[in-house]
Amino acid sequence: MSDVVQSMDWRTVAVGDELPAMVIDVTATRIVAGAIASRDFMPVHHDRAYAQSQGAPDVFMNILSDTGYCSRFLTDWAGPDTMVRRLAIRLGVPVFPGHTLTYTGQVVGLSRDSDEGLVDVAFRALNELGEHVSGTATIGLPVPQESSP
Amino acid sequence: MTHARVLKYGLAAMEADSFENRLAALVGQPISAAGPTTSPDPVNQPMIRHWAAAFEDRNPVYVDADAAARSRFGEIVAPPLMLQTWTMATPQITGIAERGGSPVEGTRAAVLTLLDDAGFVGTLASNSEFEIVRYLKLGDEVSATTVLESVSPEKQTRLGAGHFVTWVTTYTDAAGAVVGRQRFRILKFRPGGAPA
Numbered sequence: 212m213s214d215v216v217q218s219m220d221w222r223t224v225a226v227g228d229e230l231p232a233m234v235i236d237v238t239a240t241r242i243v244a245g246a247i248a249s250r251d252f253m254p255v256h257h258d259r260a261y262a263q264s265q266g267a268p269d270v271f272m273n274i275l276s277d278t279g280y281c282s283r284f285l286t287d288w289a290g291p292d293t294m295v296r297r298l299a300i301r302l303g304v305p306v307f308p309g310h311t312l313t314y315t316g317q318v319v320g321l322s323r324d325s326d327e328g329l330v331d332v333a334f335r336a337l338n339e340l341g342e343h344v345s346g347t348a349t350i351g352l353p354v355p356q357e358s359s360p
Numbered sequence: 361m362t363h364a365r366v367l368k369y370g371l372a373a374m375e376a377d378s379f380e381n382r383l384a385a386l387v388g389q390p391i392s393a394a395g396p397t398t399s400p401d402p403v404n405q406p407m408i409r410h411w412a413a414a415f416e417d418r419n420p421v422y423v424d425a426d427a428a429a430r431s432r433f434g435e436i437v438a439p440p441l442m443l444q445t446w447t448m449a450t451p452q453i454t455g456i457a458e459r460g461g462s463p464v465e466g467t468r469a470a471v472l473t474l475l476d477d478a479g480f481v482g483t484l485a486s487n488s489e490f491e492i493v494r495y496l497k498l499g500d501e502v503s504a505t506t507v508l509e510s511v512s513p514e515k516q517t518r519l520g521a522g523h524f525v526t527w528v529t530t531y532t533d534a535a536g537a538v539v540g541r542q543r544f545r546i547l548k549f550r551p552g553g554a555p556a
Contacts, residue, residue: 252463276414292431
């Protein structure tokens with residue numbers, strides 16, 4: 212995976228543009244790492260025996276990890292000058308170790324807000340059980356001032 | 361209709377009204393009487409680095425001071441969706457399972473107890489929505505205040521009858537300026553769709 216260095220030029224973005232898919236191979240390590248890094252110590256996110264006592268087959272991904280991956284999906288595409296303004300997700304099926312989580316999305320709107328170009332994105336993440344999250348986001352990118360002719 | 365049936369229906373209506381009224385009375389109220397939750401540590405590089413590593417987020421503005429200086433932000437910023445992380449409770453590891461998974465000792469939100477007692481014991485997280493007003497910088501101190509925003513009327517869902525409960529958390533900086541908001545929604549449902 213290459214590092215994110217170049218930001219997208221808002222003027223080149225069009226409604227209907229697809230975001231590059233982001234594929235996450237989910238392991239117990241990944242789930243635990245995300246839960247603890249987001250300071251979510253609920254045992255269902257790190258203790259398999261506890262998760263099973265609650266009726267789940269294994270530990271499952273926490274919601275703060277979901278929003279974290281969603282923001283990475285957006286900024287991997289749009290670059291380091293992106294400002295995530297809004298992110299709204301609807302939660303679906305859970306994510307367990309062994310799943311592959313695939314994020315896809317497309318541009319659904321463009322607008323201007325003073326010196327910033329805004330991009331509305333609709334996205335979803337699917338795994339073996341179905342739709343894990345779906346949502347919408349608005350990101351802002353600085354728009355270069357037009358040079359005088 | 362017999363007098364007895366009228367009485368029974370009247371009482372049922374009063375009880376339902378009382379339940380709805382008790383739910384309504386909680387709307388707009390903060391979930392904690394203790395005031396805002398303040399982040400135990402200011403926004404800091406180690407927690408950001410840990411977070412970025414966990415999600416393999418290679419955005420340089422989170423960890424690379426030179427790249428961040430060249431960016432629109434001019435300095436290191438925290439990942440925007442870490443907003444909720446800063447004010448998460450420092451866990452008390454001992455007893456976490458006995459507390460039903462709650463990381464800290466605490467009282468259950470009144471709205472949840474009220475819904476549990478009415479038979480809506482199932483819980484399903486439904487939505488999480490963030491509005492980011494500004495990105496946090498190293499040293500920022502974050503406070504969070506959570507208010508019960510709404511409780512929906514009873515709705516039929518595929519899991520059974522239930523109420524959608526929405527909280528809104530407002531995050532502020534040391535100066536009291538709003539840096540972001542989060543709405544979090546759950547469904548409290550009667551498992552199996554059993555009648556009341």
